[in-house]
Amino acid sequence: MMVRAERSRWQAFGQGFVAHGFTMYPVLLLLVIVGAVVAPRFLSTINLINILEQVSVLGLTTIGLSFVVLIGRLDLSLEGIVGFAPMLAAVLMASASAGGYGVELPGWAGLLVALGSAGLIGFFNGFMVVRVGLNPFISTLGLLVLLRGSILIISNGRSIYSPGAALTYLGSAKIAGLPVSVLVFLAVAVLVGCIFQYHRYGRALYAIGRNEEAARAAGIDVDRVIWSAFVFAGLLAGLAGVLMTGRLDSAVTTQGEGIIFSAFAAAVIGGVSLGGGKGNIIGVVSGVLLIGVINNLLTLAQVPSFYVQASTGAVIIVAAVLTTLASRRSSGVKTRT
Amino acid sequence: MVVEPKAPIVEMRQITKTFGSTRALRGVDFTVLPGEIHALLGRNGAGKSTLVSCLSGIVAADSGRVRIGQADIIANGESYAAALRDEIAHVQQTPRLFDLLTVAENLFLENPAVRRRGWVSHRQMIARAAQVLETWGIEISPTALAGQLGAGTRQLLEIIKALNRGVPVMILDEPTAALSNAEKRVLFDHVRALKAQGVSFVYISHHLDEVFEIADTVTILRDGQTVTERAAVSSLDVETIADLMMGQKTQRSVREDFTDASAPPLLEARGLRLGKGTVDFQVRKGEIVALAGPVGSGKEDLAMILAGHKAPLGGRVFSPSGKLPVIGLVPTDRHASGYVGLLGVRENVTLGGLDLLSGGLGFIDRGREAAHVGDLARRTNVIAASLEQPVGQLSGGNQQKVVFARALCRDPQVIVALSPTRGVDVGAKEQLYGLLRDLAAKGMGVVVVSDEEDEISQLANRVVIVFEEEIVGELVGDYSMKDLILRMEGVA
Ligand SMILES: Nc1ncnc2c1ncn2[C@@H]1O[C@H](COP(=O)(O)OP(=O)(O)OP(=O)(O)O)[C@@H](O)[C@H]1O
Ligand SMILES: [Mg+2]
Numbered sequence: 113m114m115v116r117a118e119r120s121r122w123q124a125f126g127q128g129f130v131a132h133g134f135t136m137y138p139v140l141l142l143l144v145i146v147g148a149v150v151a152p153r154f155l156s157t158i159n160l161i162n163i164l165e166q167v168s169v170l171g172l173t174t175i176g177l178s179f180v181v182l183i184g185r186l187d188l189s190l191e192g193i194v195g196f197a198p199m200l201a202a203v204l205m206a207s208a209s210a211g212g213y214g215v216e217l218p219g220w221a222g223l224l225v226a227l228g229s230a231g232l233i234g235f236f237n238g239f240m241v242v243r244v245g246l247n248p249f250i251s252t253l254g255l256l257v258l259l260r261g262s263i264l265i266i267s268n269g270r271s272i273y274s275p276g277a278a279l280t281y282l283g284s285a286k287i288a289g290l291p292v293s294v295l296v297f298l299a300v301a302v303l304v305g306c307i308f309q310y311h312r313y314g315r316a317l318y319a320i321g322r323n324e325e326a327a328r329a330a331g332i333d334v335d336r337v338i339w340s341a342f343v344f345a346g347l348l349a350g351l352a353g354v355l356m357t358g359r360l361d362s363a364v365t366t367q368g369e370g371i372i373f374s375a376f377a378a379a380v381i382g383g384v385s386l387g388g389g390k391g392n393i394i395g396v397v398s399g400v401l402l403i404g405v406i407n408n409l410l411t412l413a414q415v416p417s418f419y420v421q422a423s424t425g426a427v428i429i430v431a432a433v434l435t436t437l438a439s440r441r442s443s444g445v446k447t448r449t
Numbered sequence: 450m451v452v453e454p455k456a457p458i459v460e461m462r463q464i465t466k467t468f469g470s471t472r473a474l475r476g477v478d479f480t481v482l483p484g485e486i487h488a489l490l491g492r493n494g495a496g497k498s499t500l501v502s503c504l505s506g507i508v509a510a511d512s513g514r515v516r517i518g519q520a521d522i523i524a525n526g527e528s529y530a531a532a533l534r535d536e537i538a539h540v541q542q543t544p545r546l547f548d549l550l551t552v553a554e555n556l557f558l559e560n561p562a563v564r565r566r567g568w569v570s571h572r573q574m575i576a577r578a579a580q581v582l583e584t585w586g587i588e589i590s591p592t593a594l595a596g597q598l599g600a601g602t603r604q605l606l607e608i609i610k611a612l613n614r615g616v617p618v619m620i621l622d623e624p625t626a627a628l629s630n631a632e633k634r635v636l637f638d639h640v641r642a643l644k645a646q647g648v649s650f651v652y653i654s655h656h657l658d659e660v661f662e663i664a665d666t667v668t669i670l671r672d673g674q675t676v677t678e679r680a681a682v683s684s685l686d687v688e689t690i691a692d693l694m695m696g697q698k699t700q701r702s703v704r705e706d707f708t709d710a711s712a713p714p715l716l717e718a719r720g721l722r723l724g725k726g727t728v729d730f731q732v733r734k735g736e737i738v739a740l741a742g743p744v745g746s747g748k749e750d751l752a753m754i755l756a757g758h759k760a761p762l763g764g765r766v767f768s769p770s771g772k773l774p775v776i777g778l779v780p781t782d783r784h785a786s787g788y789v790g791l792l793g794v795r796e797n798v799t800l801g802g803l804d805l806l807s808g809g810l811g812f813i814d815r816g817r818e819a820a821h822v823g824d825l826a827r828r829t830n831v832i833a834a835s836l837e838q839p840v841g842q843l844s845g846g847n848q849q850k851v852v853f854a855r856a857l858c859r860d861p862q863v864i865v866a867l868s869p870t871r872g873v874d875v876g877a878k879e880q881l882y883g884l885l886r887d888l889a890a891k892g893m894g895v896v897v898v899s900d901e902e903d904e905i906s907q908l909a910n911r912v913v914i915v916f917e918e919e920i921v922g923e924l925v926g927d928y929s930m931k932d933l934i935l936r937m938e939g940v941a
Contacts, residue, residue, distance in 0.1 A: 312813055
């Protein structure tokens with residue numbers, strides 16, 4: 113009898129652990145230990161901060177992505193936004209000699225342009241999915257390619273250096289030794305985490321992701337929630353782009369390329385279900401950190417750069433297998449839905 | 450000459466099944482004879498669906514013995530469904546059609562009759578499907594998508610698919626919950642014809658009158674144990690069965706009238722166009738109105754339009770006081786739109802009243818949520834391991850009660866309920882009726898869509914008969930059961 117009770121308490125703990133998104137943290141801890149052993153520099157404060165700084169762009173993009181993935185949709189164009197939004201701001205801010213249009217908007221207005229255009233692109237995605245009824249895979253794929261091309265058009269194919277302090281502040285400044293970009297990422301993660309868990313908007317997202325018709329019949333304005341999820345995703349990708357431009361102190365034409373794949377990987381590793389309705393920010397953050405730590409370790413361990421990419425891919429697959437197994441085991445009894 | 454007693458075709462011995470902390474079956478014996486229609490009864494959560502799932506192998510029993518015909522299984526928690534494939538067909542309580550496949554494809558999925566050397570012949574499949582649909586009197590095209598059909602037709606398709614497999618034992622788990630009276634007649638005719646050929650049926654239903662109409666034998670479960678085993682139907686009556694199921698006396702309540710005729714209507718519809726004709730309708734404070742009529746009459750459309758979940762072809766819905774009242778909806782098909790299976794009871798109920806339970810910034814007030822949902826779950830009599838249990842794991846009747854609680858979550862002034870007690874046991878039904886009357890007494894307007902004469906006459910102060918997308922008649926006040934049946938059959 114005692115043994116049984118004991119076991120079920122452990123089971124309950126395990127289920128809660130997985131359900132709340134903590135699955136990957138032990139793995140992360142293990143990696144950190146391994147890292148400390150193979151590369152002494154790994155555990156230095158500078159390096160740890162460096163990792164956080166590097167993942168904050170990916171982190172914001174992944175959080176944005178999780179809005180739309182939670183409702184069972186996806187948004188590939190986020191990658192395009194990461195590059196396009198800051199580029200648009202940069203060309204409007206930079207002087208003609210620096211490759212801009214010579215409009216020379218003041219810095220804060222540039223920031224507004226970046227986030228505003230990102231939000232508008234998200235709004236357009238929402239319109240295509242909700243009103244026109246397009247499949248988000250195809251509509252956002254189209255937009256991704258379109259945005260990539262537009263970046264080249266508006267910048268005339270040239271990167272813009274030092275676009276202006278107000279635009280680059282978030283991505284480059286430090287407060288008490290901590291990069292502002294890390295603070296932004298953490299603040300957004302906490303805020304969005306609370307919204308997903310405790311806000312009526314979060315409840316609506318999960319309900320729609322799992323049974324859209326039931327959410328509708330319960331009186332939720334499903335179309336509006338879907339539409340707004342695309343806007344939030346766009347805004348966060350825009351913010352990620354601004355951070356990236358700040359860190360590089362330039363708007364680069366190839367900015368953000370490939371980030372959407374890492375974002376999907378981070379989300380899935382973090383326990384977000386691409387089918388919708390499952391996952392949370394604690395998990396998303398673990399996925400993002402895992403990818404960041406792996407990249408960092410491979411570099412520190414002086415793995416030849418050719419191998420870094422392939423190894424990252426392999427590790428992503430292994431991690432995804434782990435999360436899937438964990439969530440399958442912990443859900444125990446199959447539900448009847 | 451000695452009549453040899455027939456050997457049972459199904460024998461289940463000492464079946465147990467535990468889900469987490471719920472002991473759904475605690476050593477159940479169950480026997481079915483060839484050519485017998487065996488009614489399996491019990492209140493919501495008694496373990497009926499679990500028992501028949503253990504019988505067909507959809508759920509593997511933890512221990513005990515299952516024998517069907519030649520197949521003999523000692524259960525140990527491992528799946529044994531494959532061993533029983535050719536012995537038994539199971540129509541589950543939750544529909545299992547493929548929405549994106551056509552009717553014909555659904556009917557003949559995995560059916561060798563339409564295969565030639567591994568290839569499926571489409572032409573043959575459609576021809577056969579058309580033929581089957583014809584004998585069942587269903588007027589739909591074999592190439593229609595299953596997802597577009599109404600709940601009744603979907604349920605019939607599911608049954609036809611199972612009956613077509615030509616197995617000796619069939620399980621029907623609440624097959625009539627989504628069927629109209631006419632559809633039910635057709636089903637019973639086919640069941641009787643198969644019985645005559647020696648097919649056995651396990652029949653689960655909460656409509657006790659059906660048991661007397663079609664079953665030979667009755668077994669009653671309560672809390673995972675048998676309380677009556679293999680009683681002859683002729684030895685029982687409805688009251689006895691109800692009392693055995695519930696473990697206590699159930700009183701049949703009668704309707705009461707709280708209509709406030711002096712106040713302006715809560716909700717009014719004028720010149721609504723559902724199809725050809727137009728409809729005028731109103732519901733007053735404290736009034737319980739029933740919409741009745743045959744399948745396809747437009748009564749459900751009318752209800753959905755009143756609830757604001759469907760746009761009419763013309764006309765308008767408004768409130769004389771100006772602002773539209775808060776409306777709660779119990780949709781017809783609970784599996785499609787009633788609940789979110791993976792979310793718990795608490796979160797499902799809260800979905801109905803997110804605005805009411807959240808503060809100024811939109812964050813949910815967890816304390817108020819727990820109290821409000823707890824209260825609603827108690828009043829609607831939801832039985833679950835906890836309020837966090839995923840609704841997909843609840844028994845069918847308890848899922849329906851969750852849908853009911855969700856509709857009440859926002860403290861609605863009007864509730865629109867389509868087949869509100871579908872799958873709910875006799876005792877819980879009375880409790881829900883009592884709840885609706887209480888709310889009406891406090892001034893809520895109630896619109897009920899129902900196919901059951903009993904339900905209507907126990908609840909409705911006014912019955913509106915809908916036929917061919919128009920209102921063709923009305924019964925008000927002191928109508929009798931006979932009036933009601935005449936009027937409902939008059940248009941059927
Ligand atoms: N997959 C599951 N996980 C956890 N509990 C379950 C599961 N399936 C059934 N149960 C529980 O087992 C008990 C019996 O459920 P079952 O569905 O057999 O009831 P039922 O007699 O069919 O009721 P109803 O008349 O409402 O359909 C219920 O308490 C239910 O919550
Ligand atoms: Mg059941």
